Amino acid sequence: MTAIPRTGGLAGLARGRRKRLAPYLLLGPGIAWLIVFFLVPMYYLGTTSLQTGSLEIGYTFNWAWSNYSDAITNYHEQFVRSIEYAGLATIIALLVSYPLAYWIAFRSGRWKNLFLLLVIAPFFVTYLIRTLAWQTILADSGVVVSVLRSLHVLSSDGRLLATSAAVIAGITYNFLPFMVLPLYVSLEQVDERLLDAAHDLYASRVTSFLRVTLPLSLPGVFAGTLLTFIPACGDFINAQLLGTPGQYMIGNVIQSKFLQITDYPQAAAMSFILMAAILIAVTIYTRLLGTERLMG
Amino acid sequence: MSATAEPLATSATPARTKRARRPGRGPLAWLRRHALSIYATLALIYLFLPIAVVIAFSFNEPKGRFNYTWEGFTLQNWLHPFDVPGIQDAITTSLEIAVIASLAATTMGALIALAIARYQFRGRGLINTLIFLPMTTPEIVMGSSLLTLFLNQGVNTGFGTIVIAHIAFNISYVVVTVKARLAGFDRHLEEAAMDLGANEWVTFRKVTLPLIAPGVISAGLLAFALSIDDFVITYFNSGSTVTFPLFVWGSARVATPPQINVIGSMIFILAVGGMLVNVAVQYQRAKRASATA
Amino acid sequence: MTDHLTRQQFLRRAVAGGATLTLPSVLAACGGGGGIKSGARTNESTTPVKTQLAKTVTWSNWPLYIDINEKTKKHPSIQQFEKKTGVNVTYNEDINDNDSFFGKIEGPLSHGQSVGRDIIVLTDSSGLPARMIKLGWLEKIYKDGMSNFDNLQPSLQNPSWDPGRQYSMPWQSGMTGIGYDPNKVGGTLDDVNELLDNPKYKGKVTLLTEMSDTIGLVMLANGDDPTKITDATFQKAVDRIQKAVDSGQVRQFTGNDYASLLAKGDIWACFAWSGDMVQLQADHPGLKWNLPKDGGMLWTDNMLIPKGGDIFTASTLMNFYYDPKIAAEVEDYVNYICPVVGADKVLEKTDPGVAKNTLIFPTDQMLANAHQIDPNAVLNTDYKQKFQALLGA
Numbered sequence: 013m014t015a016i017p018r019t020g021g022l023a024g025l026a027r028g029r030r031k032r033l034a035p036y037l038l039l040g041p042g043i044a045w046l047i048v049f050f051l052v053p054m055y056y057l058g059t060t061s062l063q064t065g066s067l068e069i070g071y072t073f074n075w076a077w078s079n080y081s082d083a084i085t086n087y088h089e090q091f092v093r094s095i096e097y098a099g100l101a102t103i104i105a106l107l108v109s110y111p112l113a114y115w116i117a118f119r120s121g122r123w124k125n126l127f128l129l130l131v132i133a134p135f136f137v138t139y140l141i142r143t144l145a146w147q148t149i150l151a152d153s154g155v156v157v158s159v160l161r162s163l164h165v166l167s168s169d170g171r172l173l174a175t176s177a178a179v180i181a182g183i184t185y186n187f188l189p190f191m192v193l194p195l196y197v198s199l200e201q202v203d204e205r206l207l208d209a210a211h212d213l214y215a216s217r218v219t220s221f222l223r224v225t226l227p228l229s230l231p232g233v234f235a236g237t238l239l240t241f242i243p244a245c246g247d248f249i250n251a252q253l254l255g256t257p258g259q260y261m262i263g264n265v266i267q268s269k270f271l272q273i274t275d276y277p278q279a280a281a282m283s284f285i286l287m288a289a290i291l292i293a294v295t296i297y298t299r300l301l302g303t304e305r306l307m308g
Numbered sequence: 309m310s311a312t313a314e315p316l317a318t319s320a321t322p323a324r325t326k327r328a329r330r331p332g333r334g335p336l337a338w339l340r341r342h343a344l345s346i347y348a349t350l351a352l353i354y355l356f357l358p359i360a361v362v363i364a365f366s367f368n369e370p371k372g373r374f375n376y377t378w379e380g381f382t383l384q385n386w387l388h389p390f391d392v393p394g395i396q397d398a399i400t401t402s403l404e405i406a407v408i409a410s411l412a413a414t415t416m417g418a419l420i421a422l423a424i425a426r427y428q429f430r431g432r433g434l435i436n437t438l439i440f441l442p443m444t445t446p447e448i449v450m451g452s453s454l455l456t457l458f459l460n461q462g463v464n465t466g467f468g469t470i471v472i473a474h475i476a477f478n479i480s481y482v483v484v485t486v487k488a489r490l491a492g493f494d495r496h497l498e499e500a501a502m503d504l505g506a507n508e509w510v511t512f513r514k515v516t517l518p519l520i521a522p523g524v525i526s527a528g529l530l531a532f533a534l535s536i537d538d539f540v541i542t543y544f545n546s547g548s549t550v551t552f553p554l555f556v557w558g559s560a561r562v563a564t565p566p567q568i569n570v571i572g573s574m575i576f577i578l579a580v581g582g583m584l585v586n587v588a589v590q591y592q593r594a595k596r597a598s599a600t601a
Numbered sequence: 602m603t604d605h606l607t608r609q610q611f612l613r614r615a616v617a618g619g620a621t622l623t624l625p626s627v628l629a630a631c632g633g634g635g636g637i638k639s640g641a642r643t644n645e646s647t648t649p650v651k652t653q654l655a656k657t658v659t660w661s662n663w664p665l666y667i668d669i670n671e672k673t674k675k676h677p678s679i680q681q682f683e684k685k686t687g688v689n690v691t692y693n694e695d696i697n698d699n700d701s702f703f704g705k706i707e708g709p710l711s712h713g714q715s716v717g718r719d720i721i722v723l724t725d726s727s728g729l730p731a732r733m734i735k736l737g738w739l740e741k742i743y744k745d746g747m748s749n750f751d752n753l754q755p756s757l758q759n760p761s762w763d764p765g766r767q768y769s770m771p772w773q774s775g776m777t778g779i780g781y782d783p784n785k786v787g788g789t790l791d792d793v794n795e796l797l798d799n800p801k802y803k804g805k806v807t808l809l810t811e812m813s814d815t816i817g818l819v820m821l822a823n824g825d826d827p828t829k830i831t832d833a834t835f836q837k838a839v840d841r842i843q844k845a846v847d848s849g850q851v852r853q854f855t856g857n858d859y860a861s862l863l864a865k866g867d868i869w870a871c872f873a874w875s876g877d878m879v880q881l882q883a884d885h886p887g888l889k890w891n892l893p894k895d896g897g898m899l900w901t902d903n904m905l906i907p908k909g910g911d912i913f914t915a916s917t918l919m920n921f922y923y924d925p926k927i928a929a930e931v932e933d934y935v936n937y938i939c940p941v942v943g944a945d946k947v948l949e950k951t952d953p954g955v956a957k958n959t960l961i962f963p964t965d966q967m968l969a970n971a972h973q974i975d976p977n978a979v980l981n982t983d984y985k986q987k988f989q990a991l992l993g994a
Contacts, residue, residue: 111351135533149361200522373883
């Protein structure tokens with residue numbers, strides 16, 4: 013039987029036009045949603061960031077770029093710290109998650125979906141209860157701290173809570189599924205026959221991992237690190253519950269400007285600076301990974 | 309590629325013995341063989357440690373209103389999980405919102421991922437940036453600027469606005485996750501299907517969708533988790549509707565009833581239990597299929 | 602939302618596509634503090650209050666802040682009100698933080714819209730009730746219909762931010778003092794100076810994220826007056842706290858999550874609210890709470906009527922809770938400080954344990970030692986900024 017002609021005649025013309033329209037139809041609903049419910053609010057936010065004033069005297073739009081410069085001068089410490097903590101958390105999450113995702117993808121057989129669910133199910137339990145549980149586990153009088161103190165990892169009156177370690181650990185833990193799931197998604201796609209072929213060509217397990225699996229899983233690594241790093245930069249809740257003033261991140265500052273000081277222009281300006289910083293970091297990262305292909 | 313067979317022959321023998329991987333004796337060899345499984349187990353334990361504590365404390369019997377230290381074992385909390393007023397409505401609302409928002413976001417996000425991965429179109433870079441932006445926005449400004457939008461349009465805040473907000477922030481996560489799957493997607497399979505007479509819709513249903521399913525399901529799970537746990541954005545756009553996180557944060561000022569732990573554990577157990585049933589059903593189906601084959 | 606478009610203007614803009622996205626209209630409609638808005642409006646309500654009860658009244662309050670029947674999950678006092686007046690009460694426990702709630706309602710209120718609530722409850726020490734009065738966002742309560750108004754505790758009748766109680770009626774009060782574990786600190790602890798300076802307590806102390814409470818207690822320890830704050834006294838308190846933070850003496854600044862830290866022994870002493878201790882002591886009877894010897898802080902959660910709320914019905918509801926019998930019912934459950942005179946007499950017969958608890962019915966001596974924060978200080982943005990900087994923000 014002959015193949016259905018795909019490009020000939022009127023039918024082909026219609027299909028061709030459909031093909032051209034196809035991406036826009038696919039993009040349509042989601043992008044429209046984002047434009048209405050994200051871009052428009054961002055526009056309001058943008059105009060707010062260039063205003064001065066207060067609720068009492070009213071706000072005036074006067075291109076107040078000082079909101080931006082003040083934010084950088086006063087809070088660059090918190091900006092930098094946020095990038096640091098988010099970066100560390102992402103790296104640790106990657107190191108913890110990759111083997112786990114690998115194991116689920118290659119070794120768990122028919123239980124794949126179950127383990128996938130097991131990875132994310134802890135996060136159906138509200139953040140506050142999870143954190144209270146961690147506070148119980150890592151309490152000064154708890155088992156973990158006692159063991160660490162006797163191993164001299166901690167000083168005799170050292171603690172785990174209310175430290176940078178606690179904040180970074182909190183961020184790492186709370187973003188683990190965002191690292192595991194994309195990694196799994198990418199790893200699961202790796203054709204085992206490729207690994208068999210590498211095996212047949214006398215590659216050791218390590219070599220076949222480094223030369224076959226790892227490169228093929230890069231899209232997952234890329235996605236996972238983005239899904240972890242980006243939101244982690246703006247996180248505030250871990251620093252608030254698990255940290256001291258010395259650990260506060262830019263998210264805490266924005267929170268404070270917004271709620272306590274009610275300085276909406278400043279809060280808005282800081283948000284845009286944060287967004288810009290993250291976008292720049294992501295662009296550099298993309299170039300480094302050489303992932304124009306991955307960016308889509 | 310060497311012309312003579314000799315070098316190959318000499319390298320083959322030692323390599324073969326190396327590769328044969330003699331069944332090692334001793335604990336070190338066992339460790340090396342099972343390193344990955346051990347590591348994965350440790351990682352899973354790490355993930356579940358706080359959940360174990362949450363479940364443990366759901367059996368706690370504090371005399372006061374706080375559930376911070378172990379006071380005694382009781383089954384009462386599990387027998388009367390909805391005794392705390394408002395908790396039942398809160399969790400029902402949260403589940404409804406999470407289901408709707410994750411379904412909608414997953415659908416729209418997967419379509420976007422498909423479009424970006426497959427087609428060339430103008431504005432590609434802009435679209436990619438637009439996808440990343442919501443993830444970079446601090447929740448408090450995203451929540452409050454959405455509220456401003458609703459105010460200006462005279463939309464009453466409540467269930468509907470929460471759903472809208474959740475879909476808005478979930479789309480990005482879905483797109484990034486599904487794109488990771490599409491990156492390794494083999495277009496030839498689709499072309500083969502079309503060559504065999506399938507039209508685009510059938511190809512999509514029978515070839516594309518099953519192949520990207522893990523990505524879509526993972527994205528859906530992520531979206532569900534994000535939605536059911538969201539606090540800040542929900543707070544600003546909720547009006548008087550109370551979701552489970554709002555309830556927990558709200559009551560935490562004066563009390564942390566063990567029932568909160570019970571509900572949290574219930575969701576977890578139900579999800580895992582549901583999946584176990586699913587796996588069992590699949591297994592039975594596969595067994596039956598191979599038996600009758 | 603403040604400009605009224607003529608039909609022509611609307612059609613023209615709609616045709617241009619994206620009606621609301623033209624720059625001037627967006628700026629005018631901008632919320633979150635956007636646009637060219639007039640400043641605070643004066644609260645001149647010239648329309649007389651309609652003395653007719655509405656069919657429903659919506660009341661937003663803090664969680665677990667009203668009596669409840671654990672079996673029926675209903676609030677007996679509210680049921681009694683509904684039966685007596687025939688008004689349906691929608692009771693929402695959606696306030697869990699003053700600043701966050703304000704952030705949520707400032708949008709509609711600054712646009713001149715109603716927030717769909719007739720009564721809200723905010724703490725005076727957050728400065729927000731005073732601020733809302735200044736912004737013109739509150740309705741005056743209808744005192745003419747309030748027969749129980751005089752049951753208000755004399756010490757609460759004339760706060761400087763609302764003289765004569767024109768806009769507010771206290772719901773509950775509380776005191777801020779020192780919560781501690783006597784076993785860990787070795788006895789009674791009633792000196793804030795000890796918390797801040799004693800190296801034995803290094804890393805075992807937390808302070809509160811509430812500016813009024815923390816600054817207030819430290820100022821009292823410095824010998825200054827928190828009811829009349831000056832730049833100098835404020836700075837002195839800030840410097841002292843900064844020293845304690847830098848040296849590691851202060852472990853963290855907390856909301857009410859100090860309760861879990863104290864219960865577990867991660868901290869030994871903290872600035873704490875009286876009502877929380879009552880709850881903690883149920884499981885940890887050893888924990889104690891004192892007013893500091895230099896004095897503590899007194900705060901009040903106040904019932905307020907936001908603009909657009911039904912004044913008469915709301916005032917009637919407030920009045921209902923100033924009946925000592927009803928107040929006693931509520932107090933028996935809530936266990937903060939009751940603002941209604943006579944409630945303790947009622948409780949002496951029904952629940953003497955509660956009636957005798959000085960954390961719920963403090964003695965006159967205790968009240969004399971508890972001060973209310975200078976309301977102007979909490980509205981001062983400079984002060985707020987300095988305090989937030991202490992917190993790391």
